[in-house]
Every structure is written in C-alpha cells, then in structure tokens.
Amino acid sequence: MAELIRLEQLSHSFWQAKQEHPILKGISMSINDGETVAITGPSGSGKSTLLSILGLLDTASSGQYYLRQQSVNTLNRQQKAQIRNQHLGWIFQNFSLIGDMTALENVALPLRFNTTVPSSHYRATAEAALIKVGLADKLNALPAELSGGQQQRVAIARALVSQPSLILADEPTGNLDTTTGQSIVNLLLQLAAEGTTVVLVTHDLAIAKQCQRAIHLVDGCLTDAQ
Numbered sequence: 001m002a003e004l005i006r007l008e009q010l011s012h013s014f015w016q017a018k019q020e021h022p023i024l025k026g027i028s029m030s031i032n033d034g035e036t037v038a039i040t041g042p043s044g045s046g047k048s049t050l051l052s053i054l055g056l057l058d059t060a061s062s063g064q065y066y067l068r069q070q071s072v073n074t075l076n077r078q079q080k081a082q083i084r085n086q087h088l089g090w091i092f093q094n095f096s097l098i099g100d101m102t103a104l105e106n107v108a109l110p111l112r113f114n115t116t117v118p119s120s121h122y123r124a125t126a127e128a129a130l131i132k133v134g135l136a137d138k139l140n141a142l143p144a145e146l147s148g149g150q151q152q153r154v155a156i157a158r159a160l161v162s163q164p165s166l167i168l169a170d171e172p173t174g175n176l177d178t179t180t181g182q183s184i185v186n187l188l189l190q191l192a193a194e195g196t197t198v199v200l201v202t203h204d205l206a207i208a209k210q211c212q213r214a215i216h217l218v219d220g221c222l223t224d225a226q
C-alpha cells in the first residue's frame with residue numbers, strides 16, 4: 001500500500017503570556033492508504049491537536065508533514081483548502097450537521113465547493129452517499145428527525161461524498177450507545193476496506209482494538225507507534 005502520510009519530528013506549541021506550552025513533542029510516524037489508525041491517550045494529551053494538523057486545520061510549529069510525499073509546508077492557503085475539500089473528510093462527536101437543511105442538502109454541501117463535480121450531479125452524488133450509509137429512506141429528513149446514529153451516518157455520507165483519501169474522525173462514537181457506536185465503527189471499517197484511510201480519536205479501547213493500529217499519546221509524545 002502506498003504511503004499517504006508521513007510525519008517527521010512534528011512538534012506543536014501554543015503560546016500564552018509569552019510562555020511556550022508544548023502540546024505535541026517530536027511525533028514521527030507514517031500511515032498508508034486504506035489503514036485504520038486509532039489515536040488514544042488521556043484527556044489533554046494532544047489527540048485532537050494531532051488530528052487538526054493531519055486535517056490541515058492547523059499547522060505544526062516545527063517538523064515535517066508529508067501528504068502523498070508533498071510537504072504541506074510548501075502549500076499555500078488555497079492549495080490547503082482544495083486538499084481539505086477534495087481529499088479529506090471530517091466526522092465529529094456532535095455530528096455537526098446544519099439543522100435547517102435536509103440530510104441530502106447537508107451531504108451535498110461540500111460539493112458546492114468542489115469544482116470537479118458539476119452542479120447537475122450534486123443530487124445524485126449526495127443520494128449515492130446516503131444510500132451507501134444505509135439512509136436511502138431519509139434523504140429529506142431534517143437532523144432533528146433522525147436518531148443520533150442516523151445523524152452520524154449523514155455526517156459520514158457528507159465526509160465521503162467527495163471520495164476522500166482520508167477520513168478524520170474525532171470521537172465519532174462519543175455521543176452514541178455501544179450498539180449504535182459499533183455500527184458506526186463497522187461502517188468506517190468498511191470504508192477503509194474499500195481503500196479510504198481512517199484516522200480516529202477515541203477513548204474507547206474496544207474501538208481502538210478494531211483498528212489496524214493504535215497510536216497512544218501521553219503528554220504530547222507517541223508511546224506505542226507500531
């Protein structure tokens with residue numbers, strides 16, 4: 001499998017009252033296409049920060065991040081935005097759906113910013129994504145009319161509508177009961193089996209064990225990279 005991500009001595013700090021507070025300290029690792037990787041670790045260990053950097057929402061203070069062999073440091077804002085839109089999909093604990101838009105409209109939203117998909121294809125593309133996550137009968141439902149698990153499925157459809165190489169999920173099952181959470185994990189594992197890389201942050205070790213790799217962060221350091 002080809003290498004999708006490589007981090008070399010990646011570090012990140014935030015500054016408060018002229019004082020440096022390191023969050024990530026010298027992270028080195030690589031992730032291949034189609035891998036499932038869980039990021040675990042105690043609260044405050046830097047998991048979400050690492051995910052934000054992987055998802056190009058934040059830039060590391062030092063070190064190197066190569067995405068498909070290209071250093072993200074060489075990308076300008078527009079190039080990063082294009083990669084975020086066309087190659088990355090996000091899933092959040094609170095689903096982050098737009099309340100007054102239907103499932104179909106929520107899923108179609110990223111396509112409006114994707115110049116490679118003609119507007120005449122928005123509906124069919126979004127519909128296909130919702131069918132894939134098992135929501136063929138909920139296309140016109142508003143988020144409030146859906147269960148938590150169904151809302152997360154809409155969010156997954158939105159994440160995969162642009163056929164991303166990488167799905168980043170921050171505690172995707174955190175607001176769901178165990179059974180519903182497991183069905184969401186199954187769906188993410190299925191996407192990975194079809195070639196999409198999935199990196200997820202979780203506190204749940206039972207979920208981490210189902211991923212091919214678990215990366216453990218303690219105090220901003222990687223302790224278990226395999």
Ligand SMILES: Nc1ncnc2c1ncn2[C@@H]1O[C@H](COP(=O)(O)OP(=O)(O)OP(=O)(O)O)[C@@H](O)[C@H]1O
Pocket residue numbers: 014023041042043044045046047048049050
């Ligand atoms: N911009 C910032 N300003 C102040 N503190 C920050 C900032 N960004 C991150 N932090 C701190 O950095 C540490 C790491 O945060 P991060 O959210 O990455 O941890 P986490 O492992 O995801 O935690 P949790 O499991 O609780 O979500 C925390 O102590 C957080 O408060």
